[in-house]
Amino acid sequence: MKSIYFSLVFLCLLVKPSYSQNANPARFVKAADMTIIGKMIQTRNIYQSLDTIDYPRLPAAVKRLLTMSAGIAVSFKTDSRFLKAKWCNSKSKVGSNMTAIAQKGLDLYVKLNGKWQFCGVGKPLEQCTETSLVNNLMEGQKEFLLYLPLYDEINDLEIGISSHSTITAGTIPFKSRILIYGSSILHGASASRSGLAYPAILSRQTGLNFINMGLSGSAKMEKEVADLIAKIDADAYILDCVPNSSPEQIKSRTDYLVQTIRNSHPKAPIIIMQSLIRESGYVDAVIGDRVRLQNEEIKSQFLNLQKKGVKDLYFISAENFLGNDHEGTVDGTHPNDLGFYRFTEDIRPKLLKILAKYNIK
Amino acid sequence: MKSIYFSLVFLCLLVKPSYSQNANPARFVKAADMTIIGKMIQTRNIYQSLDTIDYPRLPAAVKRLLTMSAGIAVSFKTDSRFLKAKWCNSKSKVGSNMTAIAQKGLDLYVKLNGKWQFCGVGKPLEQCTETSLVNNLMEGQKEFLLYLPLYDEINDLEIGISSHSTITAGTIPFKSRILIYGSSILHGASASRSGLAYPAILSRQTGLNFINMGLSGSAKMEKEVADLIAKIDADAYILDCVPNSSPEQIKSRTDYLVQTIRNSHPKAPIIIMQSLIRESGYVDAVIGDRVRLQNEEIKSQFLNLQKKGVKDLYFISAENFLGNDHEGTVDGTHPNDLGFYRFTEDIRPKLLKILAKYNIK
Structure with a gap:
């Protein structure tokens, strides 16, 4: 009796995670392995505009601003029916004339009928965020562009796709x-x-x-x-x-x-x-x-x-x-x-x- | 000698504030004494949409939302060449899809050539803010509309004008x-x-x-x-x-x-x-x-x-x-x-x- 009880508890422990998890379990890949576009110059710090350590004579404010990811985007292709993202921001405050989405969040576009179309945003929550970008996409492989935060440093960016789908680096679309x-x-x-x-x-x-x-x-x-x-x-x-x-x-x-x-x-x-x-x-x-x-x-x-x-x-x-x-x-x-x-x-x-x-x- | 010293200190104390203050010293008046427009109903809480205590059966979320100041504006006339504002917000966080200016700040319009024209904003700083709305206005009395925060309660709103100018309640412009x-x-x-x-x-x-x-x-x-x-x-x-x-x-x-x-x-x-x-x-x-x-x-x-x-x-x-x-x-x-x-x-x-x-x- 006792062993049946323990077996049942063990079974429940095994089974429970799949019920308590999100209905869309995701496999995360590093955005750095995709195509990074919009960079003014190649950098070791892939999500920053400049490796500012190499330019000691730049004005301090300019150096600080060039650690941000304004204009940088990730180009990738996937057949996943949903997309998630994980990333970390700096501790900077959001400006009173900006949305947190623009300053610290993500902005996703998809190519439909040959045109880039708005697809979803990543709303920043805490300093590190895991969130959904879009769900219930139609079937088939599509091209995506994920724009990074305008007024912040970003780190550890990962893109989440369904475990049965594939993701590959995209082209440079421009x-x-x-x-x-x-x-x-x-x-x-x-x-x-x-x-x-x-x-x-x-x-x-x-x-x-x-x-x-x-x-x-x-x-x-x-x-x-x-x-x-x-x-x-x-x-x-x-x-x-x-x-x-x-x-x-x-x-x-x-x-x-x-x-x-x-x-x-x-x-x-x-x-x-x-x-x-x-x-x-x-x-x-x-x-x-x-x-x-x-x-x-x-x-x-x-x-x-x-x-x-x-x-x-x-x-x-x-x-x-x-x-x-x-x-x-x-x-x-x-x-x-x-x-x-x-x-x-x-x-x-x-x-x-x-x-x-x-x-x- | 001692009395001369103390007199000098006293003089400095008297004089110092006028130098250390903002170049535009302001006289503040209560916005509640001006014309409040955009209200769905008359209330005792003048900056709230509804005195929710009078409507106990409303859904809780509706009551909370009707304590906000969305759509309410202050109508006034003044010949001051600058305008300032003081106000206090709630402690609520700014939504990721909003600017703090929209959620907790102020938005000023002026009537020029018979049309309402954007004039300036009040950027919320801390829970209570004192800030400039506009400077260097042209001479003469003008009509203003000051829109209150969209997604917050606001308290203790005051409008600052130059000490030599006048301010009076405006008309209901609509x-x-x-x-x-x-x-x-x-x-x-x-x-x-x-x-x-x-x-x-x-x-x-x-x-x-x-x-x-x-x-x-x-x-x-x-x-x-x-x-x-x-x-x-x-x-x-x-x-x-x-x-x-x-x-x-x-x-x-x-x-x-x-x-x-x-x-x-x-x-x-x-x-x-x-x-x-x-x-x-x-x-x-x-x-x-x-x-x-x-x-x-x-x-x-x-x-x-x-x-x-x-x-x-x-x-x-x-x-x-x-x-x-x-x-x-x-x-x-x-x-x-x-x-x-x-x-x-x-x-x-x-x-x-x-x-x-x-x-x-």
């Missing part, structure tokens, strides 16, 4: 390399999720590889940063660094930045963008004046460089970046998803026209 | 009363700030007073809630409660909800809206099926009520609520600001056409 250097707006503030940062939108819409070198609050064209940008291999360079640079900095630093890129990349187009007009600037006269002076100075610098004979240099004006209803920002400075939608609708055709001249298409 | 009862989407998830919740957008765009009775996750047409809605005085009633209600709940509860409102308000138009198609539903077959069943059931209920002879009843279909690029949500369910923009563009003309029949314009 062609050429167009580096964008810029401020928090480029970095992704304040997209609601990482796939809605503007280089990510442009890449999915155009099939071109727009690379996010966003440095929130710190895109100030410092000499060390200009030297770093010149070392980054790209087919075109977009400079969206006016919002963080004072008129004086724009005056004293633009020439070095552009000439340094030009010296290392003699034929690559360099596209300078004005700052979007901060919505705050329509009501706060001091902010309005500053943006106007910044935009006048960058225009002046562009014309000077042209006069000096710098070729393949382009300029995009800010007139219509955010529409005219004043609703395109979260806080008067950072576009919300409506603002980013209008911004990409405005700049996409202008960029494509320039890039097509260089057979970047 | 006409009539159109009550909207609905889910988290109505409540404001996931607008980036409280002025971008959809009733707030509609009110500014149309001049009509759309009142936010959003009950995140809890708009399930319970009998007690139907009885409460019927007691609320309004010129029209919009029911956007399909997203939270199961097909079975829609089947068993819609008739009572509509008939109860109709009995108390014999001539007021009642407008039933389908659920927006959750973006998750395009990739997750189970979610897709659920939304389809919810929307079929509400259509069926609408047709039944029409057959029974309920007059002044309208129906708005969900086909085009979020556009067709699948980018209009933060998480597959809750619209981001792009989604809300498309949603209001779609429903506004439909609502105005119905309301105009009743001379609500």
Whole structure:
């Protein structure tokens, strides 16, 4: 009797886990074994933009920002009918103008009928999270892109699939390399999720590889940063660094930045963008004046460089970046998803026209 | 000598505060003394939607949600060249799909050239915050609207103006009363700030007073809630409660909800809206099926009520609520600001056409 009792207890112990576990038991694989896209440069720290230890002279704020994973995504193929993820974040607080999903979470896209389509998000819970991304997918192998957090370091990222399915590294889905250097707006503030940062939108819409070198609050064209940008291999360079640079900095630093890129990349187009007009600037006269002076100075610098004979240099004006209803920002400075939608609708055709001249298409 | 020393110390103590204070010393007034708009019902707790103690039978979740300040705004006039605010929040955590500005912060609009225009936000810092809303405004008295947090209780709200300026209660800037009862989407998830919740957008765009009775996750047409809605005085009633209600709940509860409102308000138009198609539903077959069943059931209920002879009843279909690029949500369910923009563009003309029949314009 006693042995039957123990056998039953033993059986229950054996059986119980399969009932108490999630209905979708997952097999986890390391995201690092998949294809990592959107990187400005190859790194040992695969989820960071730069191995900052190799660049001791960069400004401290720039180094800190380049440990984040803005613009980086994981490309993979799987026939799993569900996807999960595990990852760890830093202990940083979420900014008041960001969602935790954008700052510390994941954003999944799937290719359907030849187009990238939103598929699901990974909501960050604690410092380390295990969560579902999507369930009940239709049958068959599909391509996925998993965008990493915009404003955080990420570690130990794993993707969970059903135990009977397969997962393989994906292709690099976007062609050429167009580096964008810029401020928090480029970095992704304040997209609601990482796939809605503007280089990510442009890449999915155009099939071109727009690379996010966003440095929130710190895109100030410092000499060390200009030297770093010149070392980054790209087919075109977009400079969206006016919002963080004072008129004086724009005056004293633009020439070095552009000439340094030009010296290392003699034929690559360099596209300078004005700052979007901060919505705050329509009501706060001091902010309005500053943006106007910044935009006048960058225009002046562009014309000077042209006069000096710098070729393949382009300029995009800010007139219509955010529409005219004043609703395109979260806080008067950072576009919300409506603002980013209008911004990409405005700049996409202008960029494509320039890039097509260089057979970047 | 000693007395001179003490006199100097005393002088320093007197003088020091004016140097160490902010360059814009403010005089604070209680927001409760201004005009409070957007309320579904008069309450003793002025920043809460309902004095829930008076409604013991309401479901607990509904009561908790109705202590929040979604849809409430403060209307005032001032000639101050800057505005500050002080307020206290609850200790609740910010949702991963919300910004802290939307959930716990403030959103300021100013009337310029006859139109409401975004002016600034109050970023919540700690549990109690004192912060600047806007600076360097142009001269002259202007009208302001300060939207309160969407997903939090707020207390002790004060507005700071320059010591030499005046502040007075504003008018009620929107006409009539159109009550909207609905889910988290109505409540404001996931607008980036409280002025971008959809009733707030509609009110500014149309001049009509759309009142936010959003009950995140809890708009399930319970009998007690139907009885409460019927007691609320309004010129029209919009029911956007399909997203939270199961097909079975829609089947068993819609008739009572509509008939109860109709009995108390014999001539007021009642407008039933389908659920927006959750973006998750395009990739997750189970979610897709659920939304389809919810929307079929509400259509069926609408047709039944029409057959029974309920007059002044309208129906708005969900086909085009979020556009067709699948980018209009933060998480597959809750619209981001792009989604809300498309949603209001779609429903506004439909609502105005119905309301105009009743001379609500």
